[in-house]
Amino acid sequence: MKKIRLGRTGIMATRLGFGGIPIQTVTREQAVATVRYCYDKGINFYDTAQAYTVSEGIIGEALEGVRDNVFIATKSGGRDVTAVEKHLAASLEALRSDYIDIYQLHNVVGDESLAKVMAPGGVLDFLKEKKREGVVHHIGITSHRLETILKALKTDEFATIQFPFNYIENDAGRELFPLARRMDVGTLVMKPIAGGAMTHPAACIRWILAQDADVIIPGMESPHLVDANWEAARSGPPTPEDLDKLESLARELGPVFCRRCGYCLPCPSGIPVNFIASAELFFNRSGWHKMNGGxxxxxxxxxxxIGCAECERRCPYELPLTRLVPENSARLLKKARELGVIPD
Ligand code: SF4
Ligand code: SF4
Incomplete structure (x- = not known):
């Protein structure tokens, strides 16, 4: 498997990395075996997060004894030092490690959040201190919102950026990734298969690896998937048939595919429009057991x-939200009843 220098981190990572979300959905035994299978196959880059429940613990267990042969990136969604300090300690324990290769600020969205984490005495300063102590080797940032991640990149404070990138969500290929390349900042591609929405994963992988981005981190919850992605990553550029498939999928999904960017908010009725628009994909990947009363x-x-259409006017991808929000909500409520989250 081809390796690539992950920007200024100097890390030589396999271009096919491991994304730690879907291992939450299988048994612990299967999850640990899958991560170990990735390692045995040669994958040396693992991405997880405090928010992915058991994911860090699974990766820690699977990679115990070979820790120094791999690179682990994890993240905290904390926006103050107390929260991040707690998350970092929990990550180290779960990962059975005394260092984190890349510690990322998780899903920073909007100017206010970015300003908060970057304020003097805030989370970024705390992580810099941890970097001086050798606990954190590099600091990265992730987001679903292009303007936020571009702004963060331009501060020159981060060694890596992580952003969704796939055949449908390809905005990062225009300005973000080329700028990161010029600044020697590593690029981590989340959602390379559009969070599982695209049904031709091999074509997605061949297409992305032909683009100028460093490491892709598809979620993989079985050795079978690892093999399939591994073969796709080794099989060269996309074929004309791949491009035809991707184009037809893009046409099919484009009108209803939510990028989770949150531009549609706020809704005057307090509806979490972005979550409702993307919830089925989220639960398919993270596990339906995660559905709760909230x-x-x-x-x-x-x-x-109430169909006021404010969200629809704001959504840059012109999703028909006045229809999707009530329809998706009704379907999700039905599922909540089936799962026993609410009484029948
Ligand atoms: S509905 Fe549109 S604006 Fe809202 S999160 Fe999805 S893609 Fe973004
Ligand atoms: S159309 Fe519905 S979801 Fe969208 S902003 Fe109006 S009330 Fe909220």
Whole structure:
């Protein structure tokens, strides 16, 4: 497997990395075996997060004894030092390690959040201190919002950026990734298969690896998937048939595919529009067991959407939200009843 220098981190990472979300959905035994299978196959880059429940613990268990042969990136969604300090300690313990290769600020969205983490005495300063102590080797940032991640990149404070990139969500290929390349900042591609929405993963992988981005981190919850992605990553550029498939998928999904960017918010009725628009993909990847009462509250609001269309006007991808929000909410409530999250 081809390796690439991950920007200024100097890390030589396999271009096919491992994304730690879907291993939450299988048994611990299968998850540990899958991560170990990745290692045995030759994958040396693993991405996880405090927010991915058991993911760090699985990776820690699977890679114990070979820790120094791999690179682990994890993240905290904390926006103050107390929270991040707690998350970092928990990550180290779960990963059975005394260092983190890349510690990322998780899903920073909007100017206010970015300003908060970068304020003097804030999270970034705390992580710099941890870097001086050798606990954190490099500091990165992730986001679903292009303007936020571009702004963060331009501060020159981060060694890596992580952003969604796939055949449908390809905005990063225009300005973000080329600028990161010029600044020698490593690029980590999340959602290379559009969070599982694209049904031709091999074509997606061949297409992305032909673009100018460093490491892709598809989620893989079985050795079979690892093999399939490994073969795709080794098989060269996309074929004309791949491009035809991707184009037809893009046409099919484009009108309803939510990028989770959050531009549609706020909704005057307090409906979590972005979550409702992308929830089925989220639960498919992270596990339906994650659905809770808080989500159900959002779905209940969603079925009562008043159709004011404010969200629709704001969505840059022109999703038909006045239709999607109540429809998706009704489907999600039905599922919540089936799962016993709410009484039948
Ligand atoms: S509905 Fe549109 S604006 Fe809202 S998160 Fe999805 S893609 Fe972004
Ligand atoms: S159309 Fe519905 S979901 Fe969208 S902003 Fe209006 S009330 Fe909220």
């Amino acid at each position: 989500h159900v509250e959002g779905f209940l609001k969603g079925v009562d959407c």
